[in-house]
Amino acid sequence: MSEIPARLSEIPARLSEIPARLSEINVAGPRGAELFPMDAGRTPEAVEPPIIEVRALTRRFGGFVAVDRVSFSVGRGEVFGLIGANGAGKSTIVRMLTTLLPVSAGGATVAGYDLVRQPGEVRKHIGYVPQLMSADGDLTARENLLLSARLYGIPLREVRARIGDALASMELAPFADRLVKGFSGGMIRRLEIAQGLLHRPAILFLDEPTVGLDPAARHAVLDRLAALGRETRTTILVTSHYMEEIDALCERIGVLRQGALVAVGTPGALKARVGPAATLDDVFTALAGEEAGPGEEEAFRDARLARRAARSHG
């Protein structure tokens, strides 16, 4: 009886060594660099300072390293995707960058402010659409947006017009005064995106925005996000399990494997690296690898969250 927990507790320790070694290969080893260059296909307009700069960001839960010295940067107006298996650390990175979860080590500059020292300033300039619900089902769509307007201090004379615009752009105007608990999953997601954008943030974070949605609803959400990227210069950081979505939406992608960033590049560059005629699914299989092993609470948490989000939106 006493042996089993002892052995179980060794597993995360050993697992966490693997990404550490992988990332060493990336940086140091010439062969590794060829396989997974950290900044393949970097957009040339990087002269402008990046709007998100993540530096050796680390998060530990007890002895388990959920995010291991992750570094990357995102240019202004870019759509950046994070992919990885359950428990690879996608949501943990997003929760740290949105100030919800304290950082264990490392840091980041988000929208020009230091994540650790100026969380209040960071919050003013970001929007966040979490994996779980962020719209209140007991309020109408308009009331939800009004709450956001007040929390962000949107000038009174602009509130009406902005809420009207937000409802129209997310194709929710006919349902503005209905209670959100009667909405479909796709409508709720679009309302949450409207909430996240109402204060015109520089960056919008979306954590699994299409989980639990049927294909039609998923298309509607992606369509709105793509339009957002075209019409405004809002930077988007999105996580997803759906490779075809990420492929269609993102200009660059970061691949996470057990808490470490193992590759960054354009979808084309990443696919070319894996082989001719490779799809992003192949990239995922080659680089992101298998799901996190047993004993990793993060993987369980992720799976539970995804199921619950699916239930509440579906």
Add this chain to the structure above:
Amino acid sequence: MPVSPVAPPARMGERAASVYLYAEQVFGVCAAEVQKLTHDPFELFTRAVQPVIWLLLFGEAMARVRGLASGGMSYIDFISAGILTQSVLFVAIFYGIAAIWERDLGILHRYLVSPAPRSALVIGKALSAGIRGLSQAVVVYVLAGMLAVAISLRPLHLVLMVVFIIAGAALFATFSLIVACIVKTRERFMGIGQVVTMPLFFASNAIYPLTIMPAWLRAVARLNPLTYEVDAVRALMLRGGASSYGIGTDFSVLAAVFAVLVAIAARLYGRMGS
């Protein structure tokens, strides 16, 4: 860089603008809670059952026991103020459940990623408990009127009554939020809620005067914020009612305790999202 969403209007000083923004954030949180009540007021009706039972069953029966009345007032007069306070307490004390519910759903995150100071969020939620408390007060006033309790309807008394009900409800709602932030699950909260509520209620002057208590219990009751709430409510609700400590003292005690609780709750609430 997009225009800062919280740019202060040009004419206002920066300080005035930030005070205004803080008030708007508090109001926004509170208004959303009140909107929910207007969509589904069912809860207000079910909540109203409890004071009815206490006043009609407990109050009417105990009114026949001599020796309980305090300061020459009839027992039904005495207890109606206690029941009013109790129903406000019960509405407020389960407020933490809503916070846990919002955390489980994910709604909490929308509050925590917003630039609103955590204290503004906590105060907004607490004030909305006050609004619920007011609806309870209306029920108790009507019921007490029917039982021929000597209710004071002087405008000053009514206005102060509103202040004390909101203050009391906000205080206990914030206390409840602190408990919720610590225990984090609904099951544990329900257990703690029971353990905390009854002693708060019985170790106060709500249903019997402090004078009949043993010395140790009286000492506990003097430290119980509910005692000061009841003291003020009793003075303001009844014709010829008098406060033992003075309305000013009552309010000062409640305000000071509330301020401390808000400071604690703001710290804990911010961490509830991680």
